[in-house]
Amino acid sequence: MGANLPVNAQRLWADVMALxxxxxxxxxxxxxxxxARFLEGRAFLARRFAEAGLLAxxxxxxxxxxxxxxxxxxxxxxxxxxxxxxVPGGGRFDxxxxxxxxxxxxxxxxxxxxxxxxxLEVIDCLAEEANVYGVSCVGSRGLTGGLTPxxxxxxxxxxxxxxxxxxxxxxxxxxxGEARRTDIAAxxxxxxxxxxxxxxxxxxxxxxRSIVGILRxxxxxxxxxxxAGTTPMTLRADALCGAAAAILATRGKAEALAAAGExxxxxxxxxxxxxxxxxxVVPASARxxxxxxxxxxxxxxxxxxxxxxxxxxxxxxxxxxLARMTILSDSRHAAADPGLCAIxxxxxxxxxxxxxxxxxGAGHDAAMLSCIAPMAxxxxxxxxxxxxxxxxxxxxxxxxxxxAVMLETVxxxxxxxxx
Amino acid sequence: MGANLPVNAQRLWADVMALxxxxxxxxxxxxxxxxARFLEGRAFLARRFAEAGLLAxxxxxxxxxxxxxxxxxxxxxxxxxxxxxxVPGGGRFDxxxxxxxxxxxxxxxxxxxxxxxxxLEVIDCLAEEANVYGVSCVGSRGLTGGLTPxxxxxxxxxxxxxxxxxxxxxxxxxxxGEARRTDIAAxxxxxxxxxxxxxxxxxxxxxxRSIVGILRxxxxxxxxxxxAGTTPMTLRADALCGAAAAILATRGKAEALAAAGExxxxxxxxxxxxxxxxxxVVPASARxxxxxxxxxxxxxxxxxxxxxxxxxxxxxxxxxxLARMTILSDSRHAAADPGLCAIxxxxxxxxxxxxxxxxxGAGHDAAMLSCIAPMAxxxxxxxxxxxxxxxxxxxxxxxxxxxAVMLETVxxxxxxxxx
Numbered sequence: 118m119g120a121n122l123p124v125n126a127q128r129l130w131a132d133v134m135a136l137x138x139x140x141x142x143x144x145x146x147x148x149x150x151x152x153a154r155f156l157e158g159r160a161f162l163a164r165r166f167a168e169a170g171l172l173a174x175x176x177x178x179x180x181x182x183x184x185x186x187x188x189x190x191x192x193x194x195x196x197x198x199x200x201x202x203x204v205p206g207g208g209r210f211d212x213x214x215x216x217x218x219x220x221x222x223x224x225x226x227x228x229x230x231x232x233x234x235x236x237l238e239v240i241d242c243l244a245e246e247a248n249v250y251g252v253s254c255v256g257s258r259g260l261t262g263g264l265t266p267x268x269x270x271x272x273x274x275x276x277x278x279x280x281x282x283x284x285x286x287x288x289x290x291x292x293x294g295e296a297r298r299t300d301i302a303a304x305x306x307x308x309x310x311x312x313x314x315x316x317x318x319x320x321x322x323x324x325x326r327s328i329v330g331i332l333r334x335x336x337x338x339x340x341x342x343x344x345a346g347t348t349p350m351t352l353r354a355d356a357l358c359g360a361a362a363a364i365l366a367t368r369g370k371a372e373a374l375a376a377a378g379e380x381x382x383x384x385x386x387x388x389x390x391x392x393x394x395x396x397x398v399v400p401a402s403a404r405x406x407x408x409x410x411x412x413x414x415x416x417x418x419x420x421x422x423x424x425x426x427x428x429x430x431x432x433x434x435x436x437x438x439l440a441r442m443t444i445l446s447d448s449r450h451a452a453a454d455p456g457l458c459a460i461x462x463x464x465x466x467x468x469x470x471x472x473x474x475x476x477x478g479a480g481h482d483a484a485m486l487s488c489i490a491p492m493a494x495x496x497x498x499x500x501x502x503x504x505x506x507x508x509x510x511x512x513x514x515x516x517x518x519x520x521a522v523m524l525e526t527v528x529x530x531x532x533x534x535x536x
Numbered sequence: 537m538g539a540n541l542p543v544n545a546q547r548l549w550a551d552v553m554a555l556x557x558x559x560x561x562x563x564x565x566x567x568x569x570x571x572a573r574f575l576e577g578r579a580f581l582a583r584r585f586a587e588a589g590l591l592a593x594x595x596x597x598x599x600x601x602x603x604x605x606x607x608x609x610x611x612x613x614x615x616x617x618x619x620x621x622x623v624p625g626g627g628r629f630d631x632x633x634x635x636x637x638x639x640x641x642x643x644x645x646x647x648x649x650x651x652x653x654x655x656l657e658v659i660d661c662l663a664e665e666a667n668v669y670g671v672s673c674v675g676s677r678g679l680t681g682g683l684t685p686x687x688x689x690x691x692x693x694x695x696x697x698x699x700x701x702x703x704x705x706x707x708x709x710x711x712x713g714e715a716r717r718t719d720i721a722a723x724x725x726x727x728x729x730x731x732x733x734x735x736x737x738x739x740x741x742x743x744x745r746s747i748v749g750i751l752r753x754x755x756x757x758x759x760x761x762x763x764a765g766t767t768p769m770t771l772r773a774d775a776l777c778g779a780a781a782a783i784l785a786t787r788g789k790a791e792a793l794a795a796a797g798e799x800x801x802x803x804x805x806x807x808x809x810x811x812x813x814x815x816x817v818v819p820a821s822a823r824x825x826x827x828x829x830x831x832x833x834x835x836x837x838x839x840x841x842x843x844x845x846x847x848x849x850x851x852x853x854x855x856x857x858l859a860r861m862t863i864l865s866d867s868r869h870a871a872a873d874p875g876l877c878a879i880x881x882x883x884x885x886x887x888x889x890x891x892x893x894x895x896x897g898a899g900h901d902a903a904m905l906s907c908i909a910p911m912a913x914x915x916x917x918x919x920x921x922x923x924x925x926x927x928x929x930x931x932x933x934x935x936x937x938x939x940a941v942m943l944e945t946v947x948x949x950x951x952x953x954x955x
Binding site: 344352355365368381386399400408504 | 729730731732733736748750752762763764765766767768769770771774776777779780781783784787790791794795800801802804805806807808809810812813814815816817818819825827829896897898899921923924
């Protein structure tokens with residue numbers, strides 16, 4: 118596949134593998150935001166940006182940006198890229214694939230002697246992953262003007278604030294407002310899918326039509342601690358039975374909403390803690406965390422309304438009590454620009470690559486960017502859906518196919534603006 | 537109630553409260569077996585035994601035994617008592633109530649100028665509660681000859697063996713075989729119910745017809761860790777959903793077996809641990825522990841057969857796999873002697889006290905003794921079923937009523953033997 122593509126698959130792959138080598142040795146592949154290791158990765162990228170003829174800078178929000186000026190002033194910027202930080206023990210592709218693909222596109226354009234009408238900027242957004250400072254997507258928030266003074270004052274356990282850490286990365290917390298962009302004509306981010314949909318359907322490309330909203334709700338179910346031997350079944354208030362009823366009902370509701378065909382929906386109970394958690398004591402309490410993800414806010418609202426109405430009843434039917442139901446976080450979904458999605462699909466078709474529209478179940482810098490610019494994402498398949506782990510994998514050809522679609526997409530965006 | 541009883545309710549209560557004062561100050565009411573605090577309690581009891589005219593000794597299994605010789609040699613021993621060790625932070629009555637009641641009976645007999653035909657022995661069995669050495673019911677096992685060399689070699693984390701600890705308590709591990717008794721005509725143990733049956737039915741006395749067998753089974757359910765956002769509902773193997781199905785089915789089966797009227801039955805899942813237990817990851821595995829208690833071995837066998845046949849299927853229906861089902865422990869039920877149960881019931885009737893037959897859902901020294909002698913237990917109510925905690929409580933009048941039934945029972949056993 119790679120041989121016929123308008124990008125250099127080997128060169129792209131070599132960049133991803135070179136970044137993978139820049140890792141905390143004990144826990145590959147780890148390059149946490151705000152660390153010395155992260156700056157090592159950044160130094161590598163800055164060299165590569167320079168070699169590609171990009172004019173590199175760090176903006177006040179700590180983003181590394183490489184600029185390739187266009188022919189026609191005032192047409193706005195086509196911004197492409199992702200992030201180079203990783204989760205602890207995380208994979209080689211999450212984020213990096215999108216940064217390396219964007220860099221490769223700049224190189225391919227130069228090799229082909231093409232200059233766009235638009236300015237092209239390649240971006241490595243700062244600190245996309247959750248981190249010890251308590252704020253993710255630091256760089257992309259900065260691009261939207263959303264990095265508030267409160268967020269800059271968040272601190273890690275050692276006491277360093279986000280603002281101080283940002284300054285260490287070459288950002289400028291005092292001038293953070295200047296990071297805000299109003300000149301972005303389009304933002305396109307390539308990313309591995311982090312799921313198994315493309316792999317299971319043997320498709321080359323995912324055209325992301327939206328990034329889900331994420332609702333996290335904590336349930337506290339109260340029963341009564343009783344001796345497991347001496348308390349007859351009829352006299353029990355077993356919090357784990359109340360929890361089990363909530364778990365199965367939530368699963369059933371999520372399956373129904375996902376099957377309803379009204380956009381992507383998933384809900385997971387990934388956390389359970391019971392007390393006292395002893396074999397000879399009837400569980401007194403159970404704590405659950407629901408993670409619900411919806412492509413459409415209507416679907417999320419239906420799920421929330423169901424949970425509020427039904428879960429207390431179901432838990433009570435089990436002889437226990439839903440003592441608390443707390444929203445831990447609630448981020449809105451982000452819609453991709455339909456025009457950009459259509460261009461990505463046409464680009465894939467033009468290259469003979471198979472594709473489908475899909476929702477992103479995970480959050481991305483692109484969700485932030487959707488506040489200030491038309492946004493779209495290109496997903497590449499990943500093996501067995503594994504992500505945020507050392508086994509995270511996408512084939513060189515799959516990655517090159519994604520980059521080729523991205524290059525073609527950039528060219529079509531640039532031309533579309535001419536019309 | 538207490539004023540008309542043939543025991544001194546105030547004196548009995550004072551002994552229980554005096555033992556409660558002998559506690560680790562930071563964590564009342566705690567007097568763990570094999571500790572200096574426990575020996576303090578033992579010293580108090582030994583003084584009281586002496587004041588009651590009992591001939592006190594420590595047998596090779598570390599039991600404190602106070603003897604009141606009978607008139608007719610060779611009739612055997614009526615053994616009464618319980619244990620004076622506690623769980624950490626445990627209550628004032630579990631065990632102690634039975635030792636103090638037995639002591640009070642010896643005193644009441646003396647005050648009333650009665651000498652039995654049988655020898656009467658008041659016993660404080662060593663180390664009934666689970667402990668860091670890994671063997672419970674140390675003293676009562678010794679009485680049955682069941683304290684094996686392997687058990688004596690068990691050691692606590694610091695390295696001291698059960699045998700060494702036993703020697704510190706005044707026992708003699710070298711002569712452990714001599715602790716074995718063949719002369720017990722009857723063993724009667726008074727104990728708080730540790731449940732809420734008597735309280736909820738407003739009854740004075742529980743006549744324990746059997747002590748349940750206890751089966752502990754560990755279930756390991758395997759699913760697959762997937763991203764909670766990017767994995768569609770149809771592509772999941774959620775171990776927590778498999779666990780929830782097992783929890784509800786076990787509850788349902790236990791309710792059915794308990795309601796079938798074929799003896800007491802209860803089953804509890806008191807332990808659940810899932811991995812990775814993170815909000816954004818579909819649970820990969822779940823560990824559950826089932827605690828099943830049955831008065832009749834047939835009922836336990838029906839439950840086991842159901843679990844082996846149905847749980848793998850139910851867990852598989854949830855898209856997961858029951859990878860392991862391990863028996864952690866399996867102790868047989870112990871039947872009380874029907875003749876002794878009838879005597880206890882008659883004794884309660886003769887005192888105008890209400891009673892019911894019931895199973896003990898918890899283990900007791902009496903279960904051990906059932907191997908070598910006719911055994912029975914007398915339960916007294918306890919507040920709100922609370923036990924193994926500082927709130928454990930029985931009213932002075934309830935305890936005295938139990939002791940009075942025990943005295944009357946001892947007198948009737950003694951007379952019955954004359955017939």
